[in-house]
Amino acid sequence: MATAEERLIADREGTLELVASLNADWDGVVNASVQANADDEHDPEGATIAFERARIEASLTRARARLADIDDALRRLDDGTYGVCEQCGGAIAAERLEARPFARTCFTCASS
Structure with missing residues (x-):
């Protein structure tokens, strides 16, 4: 059975990988929006790109918050308050x- 520290470190590594993947997705959506028609009102892809950006941004926010929680838990392990x-x-x-x-x-x- 893994220790709390081992679980936290593994979770941290997985979360860092998720953040990197989401950042790559974000870059792809931004590049797509630059190449897409700037007229979102009449461009059927405009709403899709905006939705994808919002979805990725929300996922990044959650992943970054999880990373902060994990880092704080590791700090609590070090200072004995875990x-x-x-x-x-x-x-x-x-x-x-x-x-x-x-x-x-x-x-x-x-x-x-």
């Missing part, structure tokens, strides 16, 4: 940390 709820100071259940290794709160505080 597994301690940031709201009540109680322990975060092992099951919660297994499912969400970067959890900041216990299940009770997360539910309220």
Whole structure:
């Protein structure tokens, strides 16, 4: 069974790969929009390009937030506060940390 640090590092690597892939997708959409007709109102591809840009931007925002959460969890591991709820100071259940290794709160505080 992998340690919390191993899981976090693996998750971080996967998230970095996702960010790189999304950045490449973003570049492709931007290049497509530069080459496309600038008249979105009459260009049937305009709405598709705008939708793709919005979708990729939202995915990038989520991936970057996840990366920040993982980095913060790694910092908490280093300073000895990993597994301690940031709201009540109680322990975060092992099951919660297994499912969400970067959890900041216990299940009770997360539910309220």
